[in-house]
Amino acid sequence: MTQPVEIAFAKINLFLNVTGRDEQGYHLLESYFALLNYGDTVAIKESLTLNCITENAEIREENIALKAFKAIEAYVGALKPVEILIKKKIPIAAGMGGGSSNAASTIRLVNTLYNLNLSMKEMADIAYNVGADVPFFIYNNSAFATGKGEKLLPLKLNISLPVLLVKPPVNVSTKEVYRLSVKSFTPNLEEISAKSVIGQIYYGKNDLTAPALIIAPPVSETLDIIAKQTGCIVSRMSGSGSTCFGIFSDEEKAKQALYNLNKTYPKFWYHYQLLEL
Numbered sequence: 428m429t430q431p432v433e434i435a436f437a438k439i440n441l442f443l444n445v446t447g448r449d450e451q452g453y454h455l456l457e458s459y460f461a462l463l464n465y466g467d468t469v470a471i472k473e474s475l476t477l478n479c480i481t482e483n484a485e486i487r488e489e490n491i492a493l494k495a496f497k498a499i500e501a502y503v504g505a506l507k508p509v510e511i512l513i514k515k516k517i518p519i520a521a522g523m524g525g526g527s528s529n530a531a532s533t534i535r536l537v538n539t540l541y542n543l544n545l546s547m548k549e550m551a552d553i554a555y556n557v558g559a560d561v562p563f564f565i566y567n568n569s570a571f572a573t574g575k576g577e578k579l580l581p582l583k584l585n586i587s588l589p590v591l592l593v594k595p596p597v598n599v600s601t602k603e604v605y606r607l608s609v610k611s612f613t614p615n616l617e618e619i620s621a622k623s624v625i626g627q628i629y630y631g632k633n634d635l636t637a638p639a640l641i642i643a644p645p646v647s648e649t650l651d652i653i654a655k656q657t658g659c660i661v662s663r664m665s666g667s668g669s670t671c672f673g674i675f676s677d678e679e680k681a682k683q684a685l686y687n688l689n690k691t692y693p694k695f696w697y698h699y700q701l702l703e704l
Contacts (some may be wrong), residue, residue, distance in 0.1 A: 431536040436466035436567060437517045437526040439592065439665040442631035444613035446573075451557075454574050454605055457616060459624055460524075460560070460576075461569045461590075465698050467515050467525060469532040471540055474510035484515035490558060495530035498556045499537050502549070505537055506541055510640075518696050522666025524564065531558045531564030540574040560573035569704055571624055584621050584704040589681040593653055593688060594696040595645040596612070604667040607638035630659060639668035646671060652692070656684035670696075 443458040469492075480491050492511045494556070500506055511533055517525035533552055538545045547565060554561035559575035570579040613634055616623050638649050646669050653673040654662035658680025664671050675681035678701060685699050 428506065430472045431539045432470040433532050434466045434467065435469045435513075435517075435525075435532040435538060435564070437523040437525060437528060438563065438569075439463065439521045439523060439590070439670070440633065442627040442663070443635060443666065444616075444631070445609050445610045445628075445632040445634040446615050454608060454649060456572065456576060457613075457620060458572045458576070459582075460563050460579075461567070461672065461702055462573050462704060463523075463592075463698070464700055467513055467517050467532075469514075469529055469536060470512045471509050471533065471536040472512075473540070474508050474600065477508040477510075479667075482512070482514045484519050491530045492533045495554070495561070495622045496535040496537060496555045498553050498555050499534060499543075499633045501556070502553050503543055503545075509540065511536075513580060513693070518570065518594050518598075518670065521594050521670040521696075522598060522599065522601075522668045523592075523670055524666070525561055525622045527561045528559050528564040530554065530561050531567075534561075542611040569702075572617060581621065581690075582619070582621060582624060584625055584628075586625060586704050588702040589678045589687075590700055590702050590703065591630070591653070591656075591675065591677040591681045591685055592665070592670055592672045592696075592700075593649055593692075593699040595643075595649045595692075596694050597643045597669050599639050599646070599668040601667040603642055604635050604638045607641055608641055609634050609637070633664045633666075635667050636643065636664045639664060641670050645669070649695075653684075653686065656680070656687065659684065666681075700703060 441459045551562040657678040659673045661674035
């Protein structure tokens with residue numbers, strides 16, 4: 428039997444509005460999730476016992492890939508155990524959905540390994556039981572997201588964005604950010620259209636920035652140094668942090684900013700990409 432393997436891609440939130448809470452107290456949001464061309468490698472194979480090996484990172488919280496396997500079993504019944512191997516490239520606790528993407532890859536790979544023939548909708552339903560933004564990585568298409576991040580509208584924007592991601596050497600706990608989160612909420616968009624979403628990308632905000640700065644003050648400095656780069660037109664944090672990003676007027680200026688910042692702040696993590704949305 429061949430060993431299924433795939434890339435578990437990262438995402439960034441190009442804006443993030445916290446619009447309220449649901450009856451269970453979970454935060455509701457409006458955001459645009461942009462899929463990146465950068466990710467971890469996830470492989471899976473049959474094993475005598477269920478386990479997950481993670482290279483290049485130490486996972487201190489609950490292993491979401493194992494949670495994903497158990498969620499599949501809850502849906503289809505008992506399966507033979509597997510070994511999941513994750514080679515991490517996506518930074519941990521960075522607001523880029525690395526764990527959620529690993530979970531989605533696990534669902535897809537188990538579906539392939541055991542010929543379960545689950546539909547995309549079935550895999551997305553299983554994914555939602557693992558985490559609110561895991562369904563996004565099942566579909567792997569940039570999308571406008573609402574609810575807790577599980578309600579997805581593929582929305583073509585027909586724009587190209589030179590984006591430079593910059594993560595300072597500090598991690599941020601998503602749970603802690605939401606615990607300290609906003610006391611007032613941003614109104615829902617009056618209309619959901621390419622025009623309104625593009626407006627939010629260029630002129631909007633991330634409502635989780637303020638609580639993230641309490642936990643990780645270096646995020647504030649990171650936003651400032653990005654904003655000061657020539658050609659930067661947007662400087663913003665992704666998700667619950669600590670990854671920040673700059674949108675630039677053109678590719679040349681973004682690449683020059685990458686060179687300058689990497690030289691000045693060599694311990695930071697960087698990724699440049701021309702987002703085709």
